Amino acid sequence: MSATTAGLTGFRRNRRPFRPMALTVEVVACLLILLWTLMPLYNMASVALERKDSVFSGDIWPSDPTLANFWTVLTENYWYVAHFWHEMRNSLWIGGATAFLTLAIGSLTSFVLGRLKLRFSWLVSNAALLTYVIPMSFLAIPFYRVMQNFGLADNLWAVIFVEVTFATPYAIFIFQQYGTSIPIELDEAARIDGATPWAIYWRIYLPLMRPAMVAVGTYALLLAWNEYLYLFLLLSSDHNMTVPVALGQFLNSDEAPWNLMMATAVIYALPPVAIYYAFRRHMSAGLTMGGVKG
Numbered sequence: 001m002s003a004t005t006a007g008l009t010g011f012r013r014n015r016r017p018f019r020p021m022a023l024t025v026e027v028v029a030c031l032l033i034l035l036w037t038l039m040p041l042y043n044m045a046s047v048a049l050e051r052k053d054s055v056f057s058g059d060i061w062p063s064d065p066t067l068a069n070f071w072t073v074l075t076e077n078y079w080y081v082a083h084f085w086h087e088m089r090n091s092l093w094i095g096g097a098t099a100f101l102t103l104a105i106g107s108l109t110s111f112v113l114g115r116l117k118l119r120f121s122w123l124v125s126n127a128a129l130l131t132y133v134i135p136m137s138f139l140a141i142p143f144y145r146v147m148q149n150f151g152l153a154d155n156l157w158a159v160i161f162v163e164v165t166f167a168t169p170y171a172i173f174i175f176q177q178y179g180t181s182i183p184i185e186l187d188e189a190a191r192i193d194g195a196t197p198w199a200i201y202w203r204i205y206l207p208l209m210r211p212a213m214v215a216v217g218t219y220a221l222l223l224a225w226n227e228y229l230y231l232f233l234l235l236s237s238d239h240n241m242t243v244p245v246a247l248g249q250f251l252n253s254d255e256a257p258w259n260l261m262m263a264t265a266v267i268y269a270l271p272p273v274a275i276y277y278a279f280r281r282h283m284s285a286g287l288t289m290g291g292v293k294g
């Protein structure tokens with residue numbers, strides 16, 4: 001046995017005892033990260049089950065849990081949540097309109113840039129991604145002035161346009177990457193049969209892009225659903241208020257009803273959680289797979 005072979009054998013033997021230790025460290029690190037991630041959710045749920053006089057009792061879990069807070073929110077039986085369902089409808093409208101417009105603009109743009117072979121299409125797609133260089137918070141005041149100039153102050157469409165502006169570049173990027181897996185021969189065959197570009201987009205491109213559209217649509221919906229800064233800045237009347245802004249008003253009182261605030265937050269978090277788990281397989285496919293399998 002040569003010296004090199006003997007050295008490698010000894011190195012491998014010396015490494016074996018460290019494998020269980022490395023695995024233990026990885027498991028402990030993952031558990032700590034999981035605990036750190038779930039702790040805010042656990043506290044939110046536990047406070048939502050507390051009675052008002054027991055919120056700051058310091059108990060790890062409520063000693064006398066109750067669902068009365070959720071019933072109060074659902075029945076709007078408290079002045080802080082007197083317009084909860086109207087605010088929820090506003091949030092749903094903003095989220096749904098943002099997702100629809102993002103999908104429409106993103107898919108049409110990616111189809112034109114990727115399938116019609118326009119000159120300098122790469123420049124347009126890269127310019128769209130450059131919008132992410134400036135953080136959203138830095139553009140809050142400019143957007144506020146723009147919406148005022150166009151007469152959209154205190155209008156739900158102002159928030160929708162802002163959210164679509166930030167979601168569309170990501171949608172174009174994902175659609176272009178996913179669209180490269182769709183054979184261009186399908187478009188050429190359709191053109192031979194007399195199909196127009198609109199027919200190719202509607203009958204060939206969109207059906208094959210369905211997984212990517214589910215992923216991007218969910219992303220756009222969650223982006224608008226979790227927005228607070230632009231909602232607070234662009235919407236001022238009670239009629240146009242959404243749930244996130246209404247939650248912020250809970251802190252305006254000297255005795256903030258934390259249990260009701262957390263119950264409202266739990267209810268507000270249920271729709272995006274349900275949407276995510278309903279489409280999670282399509283989201284994975286849309287972000288990792290091609291439109292046509294080889």
